[in-house]
Amino acid sequence: MFRLYQFFTAFILLAPALLWAQQASHLNCGTSHEAQAIGLERLAENRRMAPQLLADWQQQLQSRNSFDSTVYVPIVFHRVSRGDGTGAATYQQLHDNLCAINAFYADMNVVFYIHEINEIASTQLYVNQDNTADYVRSLHKRNGYVNIYVGGPYQQGTSYGAYYAPNFDWIFAWNNQISGGTTLAHELGHYFTLAHTFYGWEGMEYSSASVGNKAPEMGSNGRPVEKVIRGQTGENCQWAADGFCDTPPDYASGGGGCSFTETWRDPDSVLITPSSNTPLINNHMSYFSCRTSFTDQQKEAIMLDMISRGQHYNAAPAVLTADGTPSLSFPEDGGLIPNVDQGVELRWQAANAAHAYWVVVEKVTPNTCIPTGQTQEFMVQGTYLWLDLEPGQYYRWSVRAMGAENPCNYNASPWACFRTEAWTTAVAATEQLASAKLWPNPQAAGQELILSLETAQSQKASLDIYNNLGQRVSSQSLSLAAGEQLLRIGTQDLPAGHYWLNLQMQGENKQLPFVLVD
Structure with a gap:
């Protein structure tokens, strides 16, 4: 298991983040250059504060029973439907995503759990309408939790499947873009300070940007393009692209499948060799389709941000796994x-x-x-x-x-x-019966029930009791006086269980459920 107390002992400091204009979002992820810049600034601050953060984590560990080093992260899923309550993501989708996320983050000793599923009926948020959707989200946000809003299916005309909004600190996703958990695992990476591995290449492809069969010096956002060289003069992985030296240079903002066949050359004309492919095409923060893992430095960054957010103070939920059957x-x-x-x-x-x-x-x-x-x-x-x-x-x-x-x-x-x-054939409008109440409910088997009635006039009535299979187990005729009255209903011949009392008078029915207990 990956343990915080086994963290790195030396930290690479990021150069001050550059300022740049917001670029168009990619279809896969709507987390913009500007949003990622905020994350990288927080990443740099977390690295600077790492000794203090780790010391705080050590102190918290010592206060835990059995030295439990798991970080428990509560999620609030906001399940968004149309205004009429239709079209929301299924509970199966949300649960499957949580399980997949936990599998992806398991080697960090992190457990995400559902604190709440909040139901929101809002057509504006369902289609993620500009301006209005942010207002609706702000009304429902739960402070201190990871807030994930799952709207309707992908809306034509939008250019993203999901995104993280750092200014509000929430994630939004379309409900037909989250299968398999990779989308939310990716957005959670952004939430915990990670940028795209191809950061600086959004809207720009190697085939059109390369000059003289090599990558340009600067990316689309003015950030240096990452070079292949590591641990020698000329290395720039500490501040170029995503700021990690164990993610290879990635110039594929358009993504790819599960193999790497391109012949990319970095700004120094060095070939990006196949031996560096695995952490590239499998990385959650890339746009390749085989995303399954984070690198060690990315894991360290995620964990530092969890500590800086105070997630390490969360105690284990009282119930993590149900071991009984209803x-x-x-x-x-x-x-x-x-x-x-x-x-x-x-x-x-x-x-x-x-x-x-x-x-x-x-x-x-x-x-x-x-x-x-x-x-x-x-x-x-x-x-x-x-x-x-x-x-x-x-x-x-x-x-x-x-x-x-x-x-x-x-x-x-x-x-x-x-x-x-x-x-439709058994029930007519109840005009003669002003009110009817049965109590106490539940009642001990064999004990009397009290039926309180108020009728408009004197009349004949029948009172039948049905069990939970729809079988009539008791029947009697009544003469009811006008006005309020109390009737005693015997249950001495009925075992514990669920029942229905059916009162019929002049073609009108009133049904009252009741429970007898041992």
């Missing part, structure tokens, strides 16, 4: 849900060490439990969920126990298929 309570497999005017309640038993529960509800074809592709997702902290479902339809549901660090290894309950009552 058990579905209601509705069970094959169940029928009677109509209920305040929505449908789903309930499950808690799983051991769960940070949150990811509830998936899918519409299925009748009597087959085959999903139709219509899916709803919910992230909740408790063990129940109320939601609106269509009457007379078939569904299935499952609950996944999530850990904060590694949600890709979740423990999911088996699917349970159920159907909803055809409410």
Whole structure:
């Protein structure tokens, strides 16, 4: 494992950052020259302060139990939908990205974890509308956390897939540009002070910029073009391009595949040889398509910035990985849900060490439990969920126990298929019944429930109780007087479980769910 206390003992100081105008952003990444310049200035300051930062880290390590040297970094994912709540990234996308990011940063002994998934319904932010989007983001930003806003799919006319904004200290990405985690790993590199390996070549390609079959002396932003030479007179890797000497010269702002076949020559006409390709095409901060790693000096820079931001003070979250499986309570497999005017309640038993529960509800074809592709997702902290479902339809549901660090290894309950009552024929407008309340709820099995009613006039009524399979387990007729009244409902013959009380009067229904416990 990469340990902070094994850091380098000598630090290379960056030359003062040059000032330059903002250039057009590349399609892959919208983090501009200007934004990267801010990061490089912070990088230089972190290197200057490295002895103090490392001493602070050592002191913090000594206060931890078992000398835990992991740096825990909380992320707030802002899940952006249109104004009507549609079109947001799926929870699966966010969780898969977190797992991929943690894999990419694992050798730094860094653990990113989800502190919060914040839901934002804003069409302006969904399409990242100029000016307005920044205002909406500022209303939702959580100070002290890494804020990642995931908007809608890539918008035609824009020239980026994602970017880091240092003035606001947040990351924005389109939801169809983040698969595999490489995009967010790249933007997090910017967040923690790293520039592109080809810094200074944005908007400029070797084929058109080279003169006499060699690279120019200066890049597109006025920064010196990096040379091949290392450890000798003429070396400029400390201040040219990205400021790292273990990333080879990179003149490919247009990126490339997984191989390097170009014949580039640096400003001294020295050939960039194939032996230097690996840290180039595999580097997260390049535009090659095989990005999987950072160099040692890049890792050191990231860790120094984490310390300077105070991330090393974060204690390990109480729950990183769930080790239990939730058990579905209601509705069970094959169940029928009677109509209920305040929505449908789903309930499950808690799983051991769960940070949150990811509830998936899918519409299925009748009597087959085959999903139709219509899916709803919910992230909740408790063990129940109320939601609106269509009457007379078939569904299935499952609950996944999530850990904060590694949600890709979740423990999911088996699917349970159920159907909803055809409410359109069972429910009429309740005019005769002014109010109805059932309490206490939950109640101990065998104990009485109290039904409080207020009716407009005297009338006959029926009171039925259904179990969670839709079976009627109790029925009685009532004579109701006008006005307020209390009725005692016996449960002595009912075992613990979920039930529905159905009160019917003059063609009108009122459904009240209740729970009996042992």
